[in-house]
Amino acid sequence: MKKVRDVINRDVQTITRETLVGEIVSIMKEKRLGKLPVLDGDQIVGVVTRDDILVKQGKSPVPPVIAFWEIMIALPNSKGFKEKMKKFISFKAEDIMEKDFYTADIDADLEGVVSEMLDKGYNYALVLENEKLVGIVTKSDLINKCY
Template identity: 25%
Template sequence: MQTIQDVMTRDVRTISPQDNVQRAAQMMDELNVGAIPVCDGDKLVGMITDRDITVRSTAAGQAPQSTRVADVMSTDVRTCTSNQTVDEVLGQMGDVQIRRVPVLDEQSHRMIGIVSLGDMATKHSAGIDHALDEISSPSTPDRTQTHH
């Protein structure tokens, strides 16, 4: 049974809650990722995604240079531990439709890695199809449609 430590990425770039949104966007561009863990020291305090930047910041008219990561990040972050099984974490990702989960050390609760659907797809094939189906299926928009 494969565990998360078998498939996770260990060298994770993080951003500080004090950094600005422009820096977060630049890091996403450099790393070619859509989400970056936010750490205060070695404590995970949130995740910032390209969608957080677009929807919470840009749409609200905030300037990317003066808006802090802390103001737009998601704080209810799903995490896993390195000794959980891949199947278990895949199931959780499918349930909440996320593609990346920070990995915490079970004892210290420090972030030691990140695991993505891609990591699991390339290193573990059972169960990935179901999670991909769950995540790829469009969810209903949370706004009421007005018809003219």
Template identity: 25%
Template sequence: MNTVAHILAAKASRHVHTIGPEDTVLTALQVMAENNVGALPVIDGDQLLGIVSERDYARRIILQGRSSVGTPVKAIMSAPVVTVEPRQDLRACMELMTERKLRHLPVVDGGRLIGLLSIGDLVKEVIAEKDGLINQLEQYIRGE
């Protein structure tokens, strides 16, 4: 089974878009929309403080009738943030995301943010692994 490092290496873009804790929720939404992402790690210097997602916005701004213009990200971010390390395997990530009902996992190495995995990244990798296994079995059956 592949590791987080393998999945990150295969991603088209390894750049992680982030937001600061004092930035407004509106700014976070603009960054998410501009970059077509559903969550942003919240960073203060080199420290990962939390993560803010579209889900956080829906539940902590819209449903509570708050303003995204004046509300800082730190007021709605999910913290403490659940993270994974590059050496962890795909299965462990999937179990963690399922148990905690997460859609995004920040990847840290030595306390430093190096990537962000989405549930879509994991599903794509599982499909690729299964397709590869099917291909190998078909070749075996044909005697190739």
């Protein structure tokens, strides 16, 4: 039976509570990541996901839109949008992070971890060894390493 250690991605990028949203977006784009664990020292205190950036509690600014017949045109250069965007990118990770996250032990049975991820609605598991973050398992990791 496979264990979490068989599919773990050890190249996990982390951020701190103080990391600004602008920097988080840059990291996600540059490293092509959708999840960033937030650490306070060695302790995991949250996770920032793409969804947190895009839709978290309506904090993300949406450009004004003009409807013209059946066509909708976004106006991302409007002054109001630019001001909201400037404010948004100055938020810190702790302002938008999910404090509810799923962890799994590196030696856990993979089948049980995947079942629990699905049951709880998570698309990742932060992997711990001796209570320290050592990696992550995402749905992509599962597909790439199991099929």
